[in-house]
Amino acid sequence: SLYLDGITFVYEKNPTIYFFDIVNKYFRKKSILICTIYNVPPEKEINTITTKVMKNEFLKDKNSFSIGYLGLVMKYKGYLEAVMSLTYLDEQFKLLLIGDAIDSKFKEDILRLMKKFNLESRIKFTGIVSHKKAMEYTSNIDVGLLLFEDTFWTKYSLPNKLFEYLSIGIPIIVTDLPNIRYFVDLCKCGVIVRKNDPILLADKIKELNENRKLLQEMSTNGRIFYNKHLCERIQKDKLINFYSEIIKFKEV
Numbered sequence: 001s002l003y004l005d006g007i008t009f010v011y012e013k014n015p016t017i018y019f020f021d022i023v024n025k026y027f028r029k030k031s032i033l034i035c036t037i038y039n040v041p042p043e044k045e046i047n048t049i050t051t052k053v054m055k056n057e058f059l060k061d062k063n064s065f066s067i068g069y070l071g072l073v074m075k076y077k078g079y080l081e082a083v084m085s086l087t088y089l090d091e092q093f094k095l096l097l098i099g100d101a102i103d104s105k106f107k108e109d110i111l112r113l114m115k116k117f118n119l120e121s122r123i124k125f126t127g128i129v130s131h132k133k134a135m136e137y138t139s140n141i142d143v144g145l146l147l148f149e150d151t152f153w154t155k156y157s158l159p160n161k162l163f164e165y166l167s168i169g170i171p172i173i174v175t176d177l178p179n180i181r182y183f184v185d186l187c188k189c190g191v192i193v194r195k196n197d198p199i200l201l202a203d204k205i206k207e208l209n210e211n212r213k214l215l216q217e218m219s220t221n222g223r224i225f226y227n228k229h230l231c232e233r234i235q236k237d238k239l240i241n242f243y244s245e246i247i248k249f250k251e252v
Contacts, residue, residue, distance in 0.1 A: 006033035006246045008239075011158035013178040033249060035242040040163040043232045045132050049139050049168060058124045059140050064092050065209045068141030068170070070134060070161045073101035073110070073125075076154055078147025078175065078196045083110055087117050088202035093209075095123045098137045139168050142215065143208055146174040147196055158183075165189075166226040171218035173204050189222030 007020065020032055059066045073079055079097070086095055101107035107125075114120050126137055138144065144165040148154045158179040165172050166183075172190035174180045184190045191208065193200050208215050 004032050005249060006035065006242060008242065009034065009036045010039055011156060011179045012036055012182055014156060033242065033245055035238060037235050037239055037242075038158075038163060038230055039160050040226075040230055040232050040235055041131070041135065041160070041167055045135060046167045046231075049132070049136050058096060059094065061092075064094050065143075065205070066094050066096060066141045067143055067145060067205060068096045068098055068138055069145040069147075070098045070138050070164060071159065072099050073097060073107065074103070075106055076149045076151060078145070078149060079106075079110060080113065081147060081196045081198045081201055082145055083113050083119065083123060084117075084198035085201040085205065086119050086122055088199055089205060091122065093122070093205065095119075096137065096141060097123065097125045098129075098134050100125055100128045135164060135168065138164065138170060141170060143190075143205065144170040144172045146172055146180060147193075147201070148175055148177055148180070149196055150175065150177060163226065163230060166222040166230065169219040169223035171208065171215050171222065173201065173208070187221050187225035189218050189225065 069082055086093060114123050146162055148157050155177060156179055166189055174184055174190055174192055175196055176192050176194055181192060184192055191204050193204050
């Protein structure tokens, strides 16, 4: 690290940054430049799906409240809790799993739960689809989930799906992890569930269903904040400026 000119991070709350602060303070005559670049979706894709263009059969009932979870289906992401939350919600609540599981045993666990609690008509897997189609599915949901567990590997995660939800104005329900909370608090785009628990999750879903004005405000807040501070153009400009600073830095 003593020979680095600059380093990029992909999230804000990162313990590694403190290491470089120490290096800069005690071991370097010239500081290592630090820049945070977020992994946001391509603007070209977002611009084609800003309206709900793909109301599919599963979500066509205008009286239903649609919950969605975008991404690869894995154990540590709270999928079992999302499925079980439906057992505390009435028939109007449906869950769209936008993606699929690579662990066939874990998917079987989910399918067993669906069968055991008679949820097969209320939960749907889209399977693996293109990113564009995944975003089109996502544009049809009322609220998006981001339920990563608090583990050594995930504590400081900042999943791409956070930016994907914000980019098309999907309000979110999230677990309380530092980088995810940072954005929810900053742009008022969702609500935080204090732990991965089906009952607590169901309560948050009910609250949002009963307060459609708040849901719309969160949608608007997320989209405005994304376009103003996070979109692909802004990340490109930050990266170009970062490299320019490094060049100037080396010339001094």
